[in-house]
Each structure stands twice: as structure tokens, then as C-alpha cells.
Amino acid sequence: MSSSPVSTIPKSERTRAVIRDVALRSFRERGYDHTTIRLIAEEAGVSVGTTNYHFASKNDLVQELYLDVQQAHLDAALPQLEATTDLVERLGIVYRTGLAQLEPYHRFAPEFLSAAVSPRSSINPLSGESTESRDIVVALFRDAVSGAADRLPPEFDHGLPSALLLGHLLLALFWVYDTSPDRERTRRLLDRGLRLLKLSLPLVRLRVLRKPLRELLDLIAEVQA
Numbered sequence: 001m002s003s004s005p006v007s008t009i010p011k012s013e014r015t016r017a018v019i020r021d022v023a024l025r026s027f028r029e030r031g032y033d034h035t036t037i038r039l040i041a042e043e044a045g046v047s048v049g050t051t052n053y054h055f056a057s058k059n060d061l062v063q064e065l066y067l068d069v070q071q072a073h074l075d076a077a078l079p080q081l082e083a084t085t086d087l088v089e090r091l092g093i094v095y096r097t098g099l100a101q102l103e104p105y106h107r108f109a110p111e112f113l114s115a116a117v118s119p120r121s122s123i124n125p126l127s128g129e130s131t132e133s134r135d136i137v138v139a140l141f142r143d144a145v146s147g148a149a150d151r152l153p154p155e156f157d158h159g160l161p162s163a164l165l166l167g168h169l170l171l172a173l174f175w176v177y178d179t180s181p182d183r184e185r186t187r188r189l190l191d192r193g194l195r196l197l198k199l200s201l202p203l204v205r206l207r208v209l210r211k212p213l214r215e216l217l218d219l220i221a222e223v224q225a
Contacts, residue, residue, distance in 0.1 A: 016054040019044045023061040024068055031108030032062070032115055062112070062123045066133035073101045077140055087148035088198045091164065094144050095190055098137065098168055099175060099183070106183070109176040125169055138165050152204055159217030167193075 022044045026035040037058055041051040055061050076097040081090055105112065115123060122129040141161040145152065152160065175186045204213060 012054075015044075015046060015050065019046065019051055019054055020061065020064050023055075023058075024065055027062070027065050027108070028104055031105075032058075032111035033108075035061075057122075059115075059122045059129075062115075063129055063133070066123075066125075066130060067136075069101045069105075070133045070136040073098050074136055074140060076100065078143075081144060081147060085147065085149035087145065087150045087152075087201070088194050090144040090148055091141070091197070092190070092194050094137075094140050094164075095168060095171060095194075099171070099186065099190075102172060102175065103183070106175070113173075113176050134165065137168060138162060141165060141168075150201070152201075156204070156213065156217065163217050 019040060023035065023040045026040060026043070030039075035058065037051050037055075038048055040061070041048045044051065055064075077094050080093045080097065084090060084093075102109070112123075115121060116125065118124065119126075121127065124130065125134060138161045141164040142157075145157070145160055145164075171186065171190060174189060175183055178184075178186045180186075
């Protein structure tokens with residue numbers, strides 16, 4: 001008789017997966033402040049020591065949350081990107097699907113922001129620990145740009161996705177403070193920003209503007225370094 005798929009997974013990996021699932025559910029239901037390692041351990045049916053063996057701190061589990069959200073972002077965006085080659089529409093897809101994945105956490109967003117805002121925080125979106133989840137978003141923006149029919153000059157290929165990521169983070173920050181119904185103000189801000197971008201795109205192709213734009217992209221890259 002062959003072993004079931006579950007039984008072939010090492011017990012340690014199964015335990016880690018249970019702890020992770022419990023933590024992510026607690027972040028959705030209780031937020032950052034009321035999710036503790038002790039509570040996670042109790043609900044996962046393991047000791048605090050076992051929980052800390054797999055995840056040294058609550059912030060390590062927040063990184064798992066970041067990865068979960070961005071993987072869902074990727075899964076939501078890619079099929080929609082296949083439907084259009086218009087650059088601004090493709091960027092809009094990445095921004096909108098990103099916000100959609102954040103929405104279940106909106107009521108607790110200020111808690112996560114308070115914990116992440118310090119530059120020394122491991123869950124700061126620009127921290128080294130956040131690189132893996134951040135890279136998913138950068139790759140999405142790179143795909144959105146490279147798959148567009150109305151391509152930008154090649155000299156912007158390297159720096160533009162990181163600049164678009166910064167725009168995504170700033171939009172998410174606005175979203176945190178947005179108490180309007182269905183985050184209407186955030187959606188309006190994004191829509192107007194995309195319309196402005198569409199009007200500005202022809203200017204990007206003018207040689208006289210390319211150098212200052214390159215300098216701007218280099219500056220943004222330095223901010224994120």
C-alpha cells in the first residue's frame with residue numbers, strides 16, 4: 001500500500017505549516033497586536049518552544065503573511081495581464097489587484113503600519129527581511145512593462161519597476177488611512193494617477209526629458225537601497 005501524500009511530508013514540515021496557517025488566520029481575524037506567539041501555539045496545539053523553533057518571532061510570521069499576500073497578488077494579476085497589452089491598463093491591473101489582496105486586513109492595517117514604520121523593523125517593507133515578498137511585486141511590474149505594446153525606451157527598463165513599487169507602497173499607505181466607503185478615495189487617487197500617466201507617456205519618449213527621468217529613477221533606487 002502506498003503512503004498518502006500527507007504521511008510522506010516530514011512531521012517537522014507539517015508542524016511548521018500548521019503554525020503558519022494558524023498565524024495567518026489570526027492576523028486576518030485579530031490583527032497584529034492581538035496575535036501572540038503564545039496564542040498561536042495554543043491554537044496550533046504545540047508548545048511555545050516548538051513555535052519559536054520554527055519561527056523565532058511574531059515578525060517572522062508577518063513575513064509569511066507578506067509572502068502569502070503577494071503570492072495571491074501574483075495569482076490574481078497574471079491572468080488579467082494576459083488580456084491587454086496597453087501599458088497603463090497593465091499597470092492599473094497590478095495596482096488594483098495588489099490593493100484587493102490587502103483589503104481583508106484593512107481594519108487592522110494601522111497596527112501593522114505602527115509595527116513596520118521603524119527603519120529598524122524587520123517587517124518594514126523596504127527591509128532586507130522583506131526582500132522576497134518585495135521582489136514578487138517588482139517582478140509583476142517588470143512583467144507589466146515588458147509585456148506592453150507601447151514600450152518605453154529601453155534605458156528605463158531597469159529602474160522603472162522599482163519606481164512603480166514605491167508608488168505601490170505609497171498608495172498602500174494612503175489606503176491605510178482611507179476610511180471612505182469601499183476605499184473610494186484610494187480608487188479615485190489611483191484612477192487619476194493612471195490618467196495622468198497616460199497623458200504623460202508621449203513626453204517620456206522625448207530625448208530632452210530622458211536624462212532627468214533617468215536621474216529620478218536612480219534617485220528612487222537609492223532611496224530603496
